[in-house]
Amino acid sequence: MSRALKIILIVVLFFLYLPIILLIAGSFNTGTDLAVFKEFTFSNYGALFRDRTLIPLLLNSLIVAVLSSVIATALGTAAALGIRSFGKRFRSAVMTVTNIPMTNPDIVTGVSLSLLFVLGGKLFDRSNVLGFTTLLLAHITFNLPYTILSVMPRVTNMDPSLREAAMDLGCTPVQAFFKVVIHEILPGIVSGLLIAFTMSLDDFVISYFVYGPSFATLPIEIYSYTKKPLPPKIYALFTLLFAMLLAVLIVMNIVSGRADKRPRRSNITQLVFRRKDVEKT
Amino acid sequence: MKKTLLTICAAVALLAFVPFLAFETAAAKPAVINVYNWGQYISDGSDGLLDVNAAFTEATGIEVNYSTYESNESLYTKLKTGGSSYDVIIPSDYMIARLISEGMLQKLNYDNIPNYASIGESFKNTLYDPNNEYSVPYFWGTVGIIYNTRYVDTVTSWDALWDERYSGKILMFDNPRDAFAAAELALGIDVNTEDESDLRAAAELLAAQKPLVQSYVMDQVFDQMERAEAWIAPYYAGDFITMHRENPDLAFCFPEEGFNLYIDAMCIPTSSTNKEAAEAYINFMCSFEAAAANAAYTGYGSPVNGVAESLELTEYERGIAYPSDEILSKGVAYLTLSKEATQIMDSLWLDVRTDASTTSWVTYAVATAAVVIIAAVYLAYRSNKKRKRAAKRRADADGAR
Numbered sequence: 001m002s003r004a005l006k007i008i009l010i011v012v013l014f015f016l017y018l019p020i021i022l023l024i025a026g027s028f029n030t031g032t033d034l035a036v037f038k039e040f041t042f043s044n045y046g047a048l049f050r051d052r053t054l055i056p057l058l059l060n061s062l063i064v065a066v067l068s069s070v071i072a073t074a075l076g077t078a079a080a081l082g083i084r085s086f087g088k089r090f091r092s093a094v095m096t097v098t099n100i101p102m103t104n105p106d107i108v109t110g111v112s113l114s115l116l117f118v119l120g121g122k123l124f125d126r127s128n129v130l131g132f133t134t135l136l137l138a139h140i141t142f143n144l145p146y147t148i149l150s151v152m153p154r155v156t157n158m159d160p161s162l163r164e165a166a167m168d169l170g171c172t173p174v175q176a177f178f179k180v181v182i183h184e185i186l187p188g189i190v191s192g193l194l195i196a197f198t199m200s201l202d203d204f205v206i207s208y209f210v211y212g213p214s215f216a217t218l219p220i221e222i223y224s225y226t227k228k229p230l231p232p233k234i235y236a237l238f239t240l241l242f243a244m245l246l247a248v249l250i251v252m253n254i255v256s257g258r259a260d261k262r263p264r265r266s267n268i269t270q271l272v273f274r275r276k277d278v279e280k281t
Numbered sequence: 282m283k284k285t286l287l288t289i290c291a292a293v294a295l296l297a298f299v300p301f302l303a304f305e306t307a308a309a310k311p312a313v314i315n316v317y318n319w320g321q322y323i324s325d326g327s328d329g330l331l332d333v334n335a336a337f338t339e340a341t342g343i344e345v346n347y348s349t350y351e352s353n354e355s356l357y358t359k360l361k362t363g364g365s366s367y368d369v370i371i372p373s374d375y376m377i378a379r380l381i382s383e384g385m386l387q388k389l390n391y392d393n394i395p396n397y398a399s400i401g402e403s404f405k406n407t408l409y410d411p412n413n414e415y416s417v418p419y420f421w422g423t424v425g426i427i428y429n430t431r432y433v434d435t436v437t438s439w440d441a442l443w444d445e446r447y448s449g450k451i452l453m454f455d456n457p458r459d460a461f462a463a464a465e466l467a468l469g470i471d472v473n474t475e476d477e478s479d480l481r482a483a484a485e486l487l488a489a490q491k492p493l494v495q496s497y498v499m500d501q502v503f504d505q506m507e508r509a510e511a512w513i514a515p516y517y518a519g520d521f522i523t524m525h526r527e528n529p530d531l532a533f534c535f536p537e538e539g540f541n542l543y544i545d546a547m548c549i550p551t552s553s554t555n556k557e558a559a560e561a562y563i564n565f566m567c568s569f570e571a572a573a574a575n576a577a578y579t580g581y582g583s584p585v586n587g588v589a590e591s592l593e594l595t596e597y598e599r600g601i602a603y604p605s606d607e608i609l610s611k612g613v614a615y616l617t618l619s620k621e622a623t624q625i626m627d628s629l630w631l632d633v634r635t636d637a638s639t640t641s642w643v644t645y646a647v648a649t650a651a652v653v654i655i656a657a658v659y660l661a662y663r664s665n666k667k668r669k670r671a672a673k674r675r676a677d678a679d680g681a682r
Contacts (some may be wrong), residue, residue: 033504052332053347054324118364127552128315130365212365213315214346224320224349227579228523229503 020242025237044236053221054237061201061217064132068139069147069196074246075140076147076196077189079153080182083148094153102145110209113138116208131214138210139200146199147192153190187256198245296608300327314368314558315358318432319545320349322420324571324578331574334598337565342559360385368559371419374544379617384608385386386415387549393560396567396585403606404584408614416546418584419561420575422457422540423612426534427506427521428513436534439467439515442487448493449592452505452514455497457630459541465513466538473615475622484629491633506531519581533601535608543610544584599680651674 011248022034030039048054051112083094101109114130118138121129166176204219211220222234305313316334326332330460350356353376358379359365372380392490395452397417404418410439428436433447442451454460462472462481474480495511503520505511507527521533547563549556569616572585577592589603618626 033508035504035508047327051325051327052335114364119361121364127554128366134364146621182288210360211348213348214313215315215347221320221349224351226282226351226500226522227319231499235287 022203027239048233057218065200072143080151106205110206115211143196150189151193154185324574368553420581450512
């Protein structure tokens with residue numbers, strides 16, 4: 001039985017990664033045809049870096065991904081802290097409300113955001129609202145629930161007396177946040193940031209509805225490559241993107257691994273917990 | 282806490298106004314135009330050719346925001362949705378007719394486009410813009426039949442796509458308009474027919490072809506034909522030249538019944554805010570250098586006089602990319618179909634592609650079976666677990682006693 005399961009696992013993993021392996025192989029191939037491997041080459045990467053359309057668009061994608069993930073994480077952390085201070089019933093209601101956009105189909109989010117932006121443009125008598133800012137706002141919007149979701153468990157697990165203790169010892173609330181609270185919830189913030197970054201980098205559907213003439217992202221340009229067969233420099237580009245996301249994932253695992261190894265509670269909390277344990281018994 | 286919450290609320294509220302403020306600063310900058318073109322439809326500086334947009338900025342000082350779309354329909358949606366103003370767009374003939382009829386294009390001032398004089402006479406006074414008021418041709422092309430001379434006898438007619446000898450080696454267009462046009466031409470019906478019985482006849486012919494067709498494709502045609510995995514396929518003449526350079530066994534045929542001749546032309550939509558700069562761009566695109574670079578890059582037919590002669594093409598390739606007037610006279614343009622006719626065509630096409638009668642109940646049966654199996658496995662797992670737990674409880678009870 002367990003051997004059969006192992007074989008199934010290997011087959012599943014094989015099919016999961018086959019397309020990506022094929023793509024990476026294609027990026028080192030001299031021909032355009034994925035089925036025939038002619039010769040090993042780096043020339044596709046050279047062609048990619050000389051390309052004056054794709055590289056700026058890749059930078060656009062990265063700018064939007066970095067900005068939207070940072071802003072969404074900041075907002076998400078603030079939201080998580082705020083939600084915690086509510087009563088239990090209200091808290092779960094708010095969490096449901098913030099989770100709904102995550103399950104909402106991308107196409108619905110995209111169309112409704114574009115309608116909202118266009119309406120806003122009409123109200124302010126601007127015919128050209130779609131562009132960098134609408135794209136950024138849309139990305140922040142769809143990233144927000146993910147960051148709240150990843151910060152929330154850290155916040156709820158945090159001992160509230162920590163913040164109180166810091167303030168007893170003379171911290172202002174802001175100092176207490178930056179000196180104590182943020183260190184306790186940092187792993188949640190980092191993983192939220194990375195999830196938001198990857199979500200933003202690979203989004204196509206929502207971006208497709210809110211991009212404007214002055215600013216587009218990489219996936220939108222590639223989607224319109226239908227006139228000619230895909231040039232192999234695109235494979236090189238995809239390989240780089242895949243490597244980049246892989247690096248992000250590895251960093252994420254290292255960070256969360258370290259967080260688990262580190263003694264999670266500072267000395268004060270340990271004392272508090274011990275006292276609680278004593279009381280229980 | 283309340284204070285921070287307030288600050289955050291204020292920040293979010295401010296953020297919502299950013300797009301409207303941002304536009305104000307963008308508008309203050311002089312001369313930027315927004316160009317919306319097909320993907321891979323302009324020479325971008327690769328292969329040692331001219332980077333046309335950069336050359337335009339250098340020549341005129343006008344900056345270009347360049348973005349791309351993948352079909353006439355998505356261009357139309359983007360224009361209709363609003364929220365973005367484009368200065369130059371490049372739709373195909375039938376879409377231009379539709380945009381004109383809906384009042385979405387501005388009349389051009391041809392005084393600002395002196396290079397219009399070098400556009401070939403056969404591309405003026407077209408069906409979609411009979412008085413040359415709204416558009417300047419960018420590229421034109423034809424649809425014909427590409428076939429592999431090793432396996433297929435000389436093709437002269439659309440009937441070849443229904444030839445049973447090539448069963449399983451035929452490719453077909455994966456879009457309703459081109460597929461219906463092939464069937465209609467084979468039947469001798471007008472490609473712009475809106476008559477329901479004509480459309481049904483064409484759909485029947487397409488359904489009859491289905492068992493012979495290997496697959497319905499668009500740009501996968503390149504790989505399939507170059508590798509000789511398919512032997513015969515209808516496609517664009519400009520793309521045939523790309524394929525022919527990879528596989529010299531391929532040949533092209535202008536079917537005797539007629540074929541689609543299309544023109545993509547530059548227009549200025551009503552939302553444009555910078556018409557003169559847009560006209561300067563259109564003028565630049567008609568200049569010999571820009572047109573020659575674009576034609577060399579894309580392989581499609583340039584309407585600008587003298588470009589055809591300047592390209593490095595073999596005699597055979599030239600005959601296909603720039604056919605004689607005698608052949609061109611058989612070309613027919615697509616016109617906009619009425620909404621009703623388009624709907625009928627789309628639903629008939631869906632029937633052809635999905636073969637509703639047989640596949641659907643098989644799919645439903647498989648889906649139902651899957652649900653039943655999953656439910657059964659889950660129930661078995663649960664009862665198993667319950668039994669185990671009960672056994673454990675009994676054992677514990679025994680142990681305690």
